[in-house]
Amino acid sequence: MASGKYNTHTCDIRFWQALFSYYRPGHVYAFKSIGSKTAVKSIADRIVSGSxxxxxxxxxxxxxxxIGTALDHPNVIYTYGYxxxxxxxxxxATYETYISITGACRVASQSIKSEMDALFLQFSKDIARAVALDGVLIQMASSFFDRENPENISL
Known part of the structure; x- marks a missing residue:
């Protein structure tokens, strides 16, 4: 596993290092970015099989x-979102960025935090059906979303 081609300095690795440092402090991990989802899935399949x-x-x-293809194993971890x-x-994260940039008082800006939470929740509800349908369309080499021009939606 360790002898293949991989990278040790990617944005992906920095994200996962931050999560593991926060949620599993005191543990030591060697992170390797092996490139494609197909390659990671191959390793995940071997983890699930026990090999x-x-x-x-x-x-x-x-x-x-x-689409129901997620692997269920404690050593196979997925992002929460796409x-x-x-x-x-x-x-x-958006609220923390707002606080950092504006220097706003956390106590005084709780209404802004509540509004952000409500907007994120509503957006999640509004887009859920399109995302689910897009998951089906992707399997047929189609999509609602133009990945070259993400602001365009062809519904």
């Missing part, structure tokens, strides 16, 4: 939950 141990596979969720980039821009 690989002492390894954790971490990957973007993509559409696994929508990708780790989506996970970075939660309501909390």
């Amino acid at each position: 690989v141990s002492n390894t954790i596979a971490v990957m973007d969720r993509d559409f696994e939950i929508v 990708s780790w980039e989506n996970d970075c821009w939660s309501s909390n």
Whole structure:
């Protein structure tokens, strides 16, 4: 496993290192970015089958939950959203960025935090059906979303 081609300095690795440092302090991990989802999925399949141990596979969720192909194993970890980039821009992260940039008082800005939470929740509800349907369309080489021009939606 360790002898293949991989990178040790990617944005993906920094994201996962931060999560593991926060949620598993005191543990030592060697992070390797092996490139494609297909390669990570191959390792994850071997973890689930028991042929690989002492390894954790971490990957973007993509559409696994929508299409029912997510692997269920404690050493196979998915992002919460479609990708780790989506996970970075939660309501909390947006609020913390707002506080950092504006220097606003946390106590005085609780109404702004509540409004951000409500907007994120509503957006999640509004887009849920389109995302689920897009997961089905992706399997047929189609999509609602123009990935070259993400602001365009062809509904």
